[in-house]
Amino acid sequence: MSSWIRNRVLSLSSDDSSDVDPNTISQRNSAGTSVHMGSASQVEVTHGTGRDEGLINIQVPKSFAENAAMKSLDALRKDLLDATEDLRRSQDKIQELHAELKIVKDSIAQNHKHEETMKEKLAEYETRISEAEKTIQELREGTTQNETSSGAPPQNGREKLKAKMIELPAFKGYRIQRGNLKAVSFIKMDSCFQMGWERDFEEKLNNAWASSANGTRGLKKFLYFPGLTFFVNEQHAITIAPKTQKNSKHNFSLLSSLDEMYGEERELFIDRDTAQSPSVNVFYAGRYRVVRLNDSHLKSVGYTNSFNREFGFQLHHIIPIVVGAQTQKPLLREDEIRKLVASGDIKLEFIGLQCVGFERELYHAVTTTTPITVPKAEPQSEAKRQREDDSISAKAAGGSSSSHGRPKKKKQKRV
Structure with a gap:
């Protein structure tokens, strides 16, 4: 020691x-x-x-102790200065971190504010889009409420039907605009003028529905009027059919299949695009309710050339449904039906079609099944039929038809 x-x-x-x-x-x-x-x-x-x-x-000695104490104090001062410098640097670092933290907080606050601003703008844009769609819909429908409230009659049959149909409420749920519809893949329009086409259509429709994930929910009832569907606006449409009638003069009796369908809802298929022009394709338009138009002028009308001009309803498209509506034998021949329709002896009625839904699963099923191959129609067959319609309509207007709707035999000149 x-x-x-x-x-x-x-x-x-x-x-x-x-x-x-x-x-x-x-x-x-x-x-x-x-x-x-x-x-x-x-x-x-x-x-x-x-x-x-x-x-x-x-x-x-005292001097020795003082020297030793001074040296110790100098060492302590140096250590204290070093510690003070370290503390200052640490404080500066903390201040830098606080500044960076403030920047981060400000950035987060700005991001939240920007997010809220974008949400407000998005809501505003959605409102504007909804208003624009509503305005477009109103422009398309061409409201006639001012005319009806003032008591002024519509200018023609088309405007009268339009005024009736736009009174019905529109469907607000999911649906695809007619201009964006895909054609069904199991049938074409040209196949729907042959005998028994309804059964063929029904079988193919339900086969397509049965192959889908939801096809076990039962068979589908459908509506399809080949070439005879006219849309008065984006959702509501009209069709035409022979009304139930009996004519002793021309010896025929007709029973309309639509009499029992009023008020029913069925899946509607159409063959017209948004420009109202005929199409060889068939489209699923949605679920529609059959509406009776309570107007005597719309429930019993004779065919005129204006039907083709205003609605695109051609005479040769009406003949097949008259053939199927006959209940009295002997049945009328097609050429007789053509002349009786053109002359106005066979009475027709307009039927309203109101959109009440759109089944997305059914649309997917009928547009994704295996496409079919349909033989091409004869060239210019449609134009030829139209020329025949115009010719018969002109003759009917001149009163050249016989009492039974059969053409009169011309007397042969003796040579």
Whole structure:
């Protein structure tokens, strides 16, 4: 222990050569009680006795103690300066982090504000789009409420039918616009003028429906009037059919299949695009309700050329439904039916078709089944039929038909 103290004292005294001379340091043996380090420094180390036996007493000159204390203070000052500098750098770093955190918070707040602004703009755009669609719908429908409220009659049959149909509510749910419809893949329009086409249509429709995921929900009842559907606006349409009637003069009786369908809802198929022009394709238009038009002028009308001009209803498209409506034998021949329709002896009625739904699964089923191959129709057959219609209509207007609707035989000149 005394040896360590001696070395420590030498270490301290080596920093101040003016106070301690190592050559004058002396030491007692290990059992001694003091260490004399020369007269210059007067450093004395003694062991305590008695109660202080475990203590060591060191006596140094005042100048030596002051020098040692000053050096210790200088070291402490240096350590304090270093710690102060470290603290300053840490505080600067903390301030930088606080500044960055503030920037991040401000950025988050701006993003939230931008998000709210975008939501408001999106809602505003949706409102504008809805208003624009409503305006377009109103422009398409060409409202006639001012005319009806003032008591002014519609200008023609088309406007009268339009005024009746636009009073019906529109369907607000999901549906595909007619201009965006895909054609059904299981049948074409030309196939629907042959005998038994309704059964063929029904079988193919239900086969397509049965092959879909929801096809187990039962068979589908459908409506399709080949070439005889006219839309007064985007959703509502009209068709024409022979009314139930009995004519003793021309010896025929007709029963309309639509009499039992009024108020029913069925899946409607059409063959016209948005431009009202005929199409060889057939389209699923949605679920429609059969509506009776309570107007005596619309429930019993004779065919005129204006039907083709205003609605696109051609005479040769009406003949097949008259053939199917006959209940009295002998049945009329097609050429007789053509003349009786053209002359107005066979009465027709307009029927309303109101959109009440659109079955998306059915639309997908009938447009994704395996396409069919239909033989091409004879060239110019449609134009030829139209020329025949016009010719017969002109003759009927001139009163050239016989009492039974059969053409009169011309007397042969004798040679």
